[in-house]
Amino acid sequence: MKIALVGMPGGGKSTVGRLLARQLGVAFVDTDEAIEERIGEPIRSFFEHYGEDAFREIESQVLGHLLTTHDGILATGGGVVLREMNRELLHAHSTVLYLRASPEDLYRRLRNDTQRPLLQVDDPLRKLRELYAQRDPLYRRCAHYVLEMSRPSVHGLVNMALMQLELAGIVDPGQVAATVGAEPQR
Numbered sequence: 001m002k003i004a005l006v007g008m009p010g011g012g013k014s015t016v017g018r019l020l021a022r023q024l025g026v027a028f029v030d031t032d033e034a035i036e037e038r039i040g041e042p043i044r045s046f047f048e049h050y051g052e053d054a055f056r057e058i059e060s061q062v063l064g065h066l067l068t069t070h071d072g073i074l075a076t077g078g079g080v081v082l083r084e085m086n087r088e089l090l091h092a093h094s095t096v097l098y099l100r101a102s103p104e105d106l107y108r109r110l111r112n113d114t115q116r117p118l119l120q121v122d123d124p125l126r127k128l129r130e131l132y133a134q135r136d137p138l139y140r141r142c143a144h145y146v147l148e149m150s151r152p153s154v155h156g157l158v159n160m161a162l163m164q165l166e167l168a169g170i171v172d173p174g175q176v177a178a179t180v181g182a183e184p185q186r
Helices: 015-024 030-037 044-069 083-095 103-110 124-142 154-167 173-179
Strands: 002-007 029-030 072-075 095-100 145-148
Touching: 002 015, 002 083, 015 029, 015 072, 015 083, 015 154, 029 030, 030 044, 030 072, 030 095, 030 173, 044 083, 083 124, 095 154
Parallel strands: 002 072, 002 095, 029 072, 095 145
Antiparallel strands: none
16 A cells, blocks of 8 residues: 655645554655655755755655655655656555645644745745645646645544545555544444
């Protein structure tokens, strides 16, 4: 089972991914953490020294490697969908869940964030709106399923993801029921 989470920066991919992996009893990998391990420094400083193009190249390499070697849940960086090759790889080699959140919801979560390179600007809400306008169609093209982030808690979102995966036949209903504390159906 390969499930990849895509969405905007701050959309909850890592948090949801970790919980989803725990509930399914599978491995979890965050592409940003894998990239930092590979480059030996925080993404933000790499961005400052080498620029976005160099970062996107490494991101594509790490993504390709993880999609061929990793089984379980994969949380991707917010800009992974900018390259068509990445969208095609994700769609072909995993079940892609798009965790969709509005720029306003994201801004409420991220307004004090100092680690995301693309949001270190004078007007982060405007930047989020620009990123959303650019990326939402790309996330949708790449995704097998879209989960709306605006209402649910993290646990509610994990349960929505599990339900979607169960309905799609990707996850065994008995496994899901056992992991969320309900009795398996007989």
